[in-house]
Amino acid sequence: MPDSSFKPTPKQQFAQFKVGVDNVIFSVDTAFNRLLVLLVMRQGEAYLNQWSLPGTLVRQSESLEQAAYRILSENIRVQNLYLEQLYTFDRLEQAPMEAEEDSAHYLSVSYFALVRFDEAELIANGVSGIAWYPIQYVPKLAFDRDRILQYGYRRLRNKLEYSPVAFDVLPERFTLNDLYQLYATVLGENFSDYSNFRAKVLKLGFLSDTGVKASRGAGRPASLYRFDAEAFDLLKDKPMVFI
Amino acid sequence: MPDSSFKPTPKQQFAQFKVGVDNVIFSVDTAFNRLLVLLVMRQGEAYLNQWSLPGTLVRQSESLEQAAYRILSENIRVQNLYLEQLYTFDRLEQAPMEAEEDSAHYLSVSYFALVRFDEAELIANGVSGIAWYPIQYVPKLAFDRDRILQYGYRRLRNKLEYSPVAFDVLPERFTLNDLYQLYATVLGENFSDYSNFRAKVLKLGFLSDTGVKASRGAGRPASLYRFDAEAFDLLKDKPMVFI
């Protein structure tokens, strides 16, 4: 029995996909206690002039992660960041991007990023808009991007509680209050009180006091701490909660 | 300025992808305290006769999730299951499945499933092999499927600790020991002691005693419990740990 009896039209029945990558890029403006997400204004025909997440179609010879990094570098200049894949949405129903006319299927692989706010410079390309939106004030987004954003927001909160992503976006040396503000801004003011947060995070044992003090206006100078990656690695397999 | 100046070869520079879905299908054989994963033997040219995860290419007019369910239904007959998306791997480097000859990119969207063991019937299609493998005895798999399996295994353990997936694969009425065996088999014997597990899970308040007793040979008959979805929904937003 020939193989073809199994696959009547072997090359036709499988869909060709165009694959998009969409990034949920967060940043924390600790000075104003705001959690920000990066939005861009759409130039394409569909949803013209609506805010959306920065995204792109994946190119030839480009990996998904490379595409995600490309989106970042095309919209923002930043040195320190955390990036991970979020979820893959299919959008059979939608006709997005630059290729509405053909009938290919689209997949949107979303990535979630957290970047250091102080050093982040937005790149305005002169055509579209780009802006940091406080999470509370995000408008209705194009396509199903609201879903992706919500998904990313949940992931951000979980990541913060269970893994040391905060240290990827804090400066090399930071005060415990810097760390606290970051957590408080993302998780909400009622997640823990400062004293208890201090005690808990110090007990974990991977923050080392550099001895250097940071004086910021009035008040007692704060110790600058450093994230000790080696000490953390020893504990990383244990179930750990930060907050 | 025409739009084309922005996209020199608008339809050429973006990759066309073939998209595969691969499932990590777990089941718990509580009678023998084994965590099982479903493997199939490859028929394709690449990695011929090596064990791999059940997978397929996504068809026209089929969603990712539909493809994942199709894989399930082609390999196993089962009524009760839990399914969720796991991760999307790109495999630029690989030439898998039925289309090695063309140069399209491949994406593998993996799904993770947990099925009820007692009712699961494997479907042998007469050509390839199919088998439940205890997680400890899984051989080297084709492609990068070991990575996917490891990823799925981690997700399974996390899901069990933080969400009520167990009740999707337990019978309608079950004893607390059934529940305990399920957890112990997946998480390892040292995760909690039976008395404490009982106390903890009952205190959560979403298991209701049906009053019916189950007598299984010697020993005191056990109460049959039922998962109360309504009671659970009231608590679902709170951070909750099961173990």
Place this chain on the structure above:
DNA sequence: TCAAAAGTGTTCATACTACACCCATGT
């Protein structure tokens, strides 16, 4: 010397761990 910010400690309640022990059934 006072306000502001950093940092420490104490109390009370709750939760976790490791058991010991009692209960109901089949043989």
Place this chain on the structure above:
DNA sequence: ACATGGGTGTAGTATGAACACTTTTGA
């Protein structure tokens, strides 16, 4: 009656939440 598995209770420790208090600086 006793082995077998189901089920309850408790003592000691650890953890968490709330908040009072001390320390060190700038003005």
